[in-house]
Amino acid sequence: MNETCEHIAEQTIPQEDTRPKRMTSALILLSFCVAFLMTGFGIIVPVYPQRLQALGLGAETLALMEAGFGLGMFLFSTPMGTLADxxxxxxxVLLSLSGFIVTNIALAFVNVPALFILIRFVEGxxxxxxxxxxSAIVGDSVTPEQQGRWLGILTTAQAAGTALGPGVGGLLYQAWGFSVPFLFSAGLALVASxxxxFMLPETLPAHVREKARLRKTEKQSGAKSARGDMLGLIWLFAGLFVIDFGMxxxxxxxxxxxPFFFEQTLHYTAAEYGAIISVFGLAMxxxxxxxxxxxxxxxxxxxIIVGIVLSxxxxxxxxxxxxxxxxxxxxVLTGAGVALIMPALGTVYLSETNDENRSQAMGLRGSVISLAILIAPLSQAAVAHWITPQITFAISLAxxxxxxxxxxxxxxxxxxSAPQASQV
Structure with a gap:
């Protein structure tokens, strides 16, 4: 009975006493970390083609680099989420930011094609x-009513950094050459780190971490339990994974x-095409x-349904x-649709998790999204010679x-089931 009371106290006291001010500051800080990291991602985007071209390399190497990054994201999103639980x-968070620092410093000085691909895989x-x-920190820290708002803020931070970065990267490259954008990107990640x-608190309760450590000592039973837990999450979220994968x-x-459809069929300029993509990014x-x-x-x-239709x-x-x-x-409507989907769908995931599996569930979601992003352009490359752009757009609508x-x-x-699960 005493253990039960202590368990309940550990869960309820932080929510009532420490969350409001401390966790608001922590979530704002987390949003800045995401924005800094995504700005760093964006900064190096326009530099890759120029750097590879200077080394006598082409689009094939760039494609392999991006595939390596996507493969790393796909393979390690779930293990990282599981480890966070x-x-x-x-x-x-610190490992991810530190890894981004190290890999960008390496990319600033490496000139070997195979190492480019390997480093991008490690970075992913x-x-x-x-x-x-x-996302798990949001689930740990705020009430279900506030989760959508904070997931929306994180999405905005991610999109803002992605939109700002390429312009900054292009200016840095023109002024100081290849290495500076990578080093500047690493510097932003260092600030975030x-x-x-010094300011980001741990949101996973101490008793959950202790329970995980105790279970780790029972290696055989722990392994079976871990496999069962993951299969249970996959089954629970299978329908949501279909939604995420499709989107x-x-x-x-x-x-x-x-770009080819804009130029060859609609006869718009590259600047007009770029403006539409920029509008989409701003809406996002x-x-x-x-x-x-x-x-x-x-x-x-x-x-979510309205968001899918608008997207x-x-x-x-x-x-x-x-x-x-x-x-x-x-x-604009597409950006608004994505804005409706992402926070609302994120809250559905969070409502079905607890402290012991929240990050693992979000890691599984990340793996599904990474897999979709990885194979989508490969699928287009495989069928592009046999289908028209109009068929591509029709497939997307289907x-x-x-x-x-x-x-x-x-x-x-x-x-x-969401209200009940959110109390677990």
């Missing part, structure tokens, strides 16, 4: 834990066709913060709405339809 969230593996753990080291697959599959950055809180006021199922707007525009203002509007139908069926049960 055992040793805590904070060590994984080390960074894989940051985003699942960031120092902030996390993550759609645009990487269609994106390679966009602005709307999550604005709309993330809706998941506390409106049914999450409704938000298909750009491909609808490609097929039917070829006037430039309508294409701009479709980009995927959106399948995802919508899946959401209609899956989210009925998810909505009903």
């Amino acid at each position: 055992r040793i805590g969230r904070r060590p994984i 593996a080390l960074v894989a834990g940051l985003f699942p753990v960031a 120092l902030l996390a080291l 993550a697959f759609t645009y990487p599959f269609a994106l390679p066709q966009y 950055g602005f709307f999550p913060m604005l709309l993330g809180g809706l998941s506390a006021r409106l049914p999450r199922k409704l938000l 298909a707007a750009m491909n609808v525009g490609m097929l039917f709405l070829h006037q430039y203002p309508l294409l701009i509007a479709s980009a 995927i959106a339809l399948v995802v919508t139908v899946t959401a209609c069926f899956v989210l009925k049960n998810q909505k009903a």
Whole structure:
């Protein structure tokens, strides 16, 4: 009985006494860390092609580098999330940021193609834990009513960093050459690491970490339990994984066709195409913060389904709405749709988890998304010679339809069980 009372006290006292001020500051700090890291990602994007070209390398090496990064993310997102449920969230955040520092310093000085690919794989593996753990920290720290808002803020931080980085990277490259953008990117990650080291608290309760350590001593039974836990999570979230996979697959599959379709079929300039992509990026950055809180006021199922429908707007525009203002509007609607989906879907995941499996569940989700992003462009490359851009856009719309139908069926049960699970 005493142990039960202590267990309850450990769970309830932090929520009531320490969360409001301390955790708000911690989540703001976490958002800055994500923004810094994603700015660092963006900074080096325009430098890669120039660096490879100077070394006599081409698109094949660049494709292998990006595939290596995606493979690292896919393979290690779940293990990193699982580890965060055992040793805590904070060590994984620090590991991800430190790994980004080291790999960018290495990329600044390496000139061997095979090492480029290897380093990008290692970078993907080390960074894989940051985003699942960031979502888990939200689940640890705030009430279900506030989770959508904070997930929206994290999404905004991610999008803002991604949008800002390439411009900064291009300026740094033009002014100081190849190495400086990588070193500057590492410097941003260093700032984020120092902030996390001194200001980010551990949100995984001590009794959960102690329980994980005790279970680790029972290696055989622990291994069986771990496998069972993971299979249980995969089964629980199978429908949500279909939604995430479809949403993550759609645009990487269609994106390679966009610039050619704009130029050769719609006869728009590269600048006009770039403006539409920029509008989409701005919408992705602005709307999550604005709309993330809706998941506390409106049914999450409704938000997700409406978001899926809106997110298909750009491909609808490609097929039917070829006037430039309508294409701009479709980009805005697509960004708004993603902004509705991501926080609301994230809260569904969090509501079905507890302190012992929250980060692992978000890691599994990260692996599903990484897999979709990895194979989508490869799928387009495999079929591009046999299908037209219009067929590509139609396939993307068909995927959106399948995802919508899946959401209609899956989210009925998810909505009903969410309040109960959130109390686990």
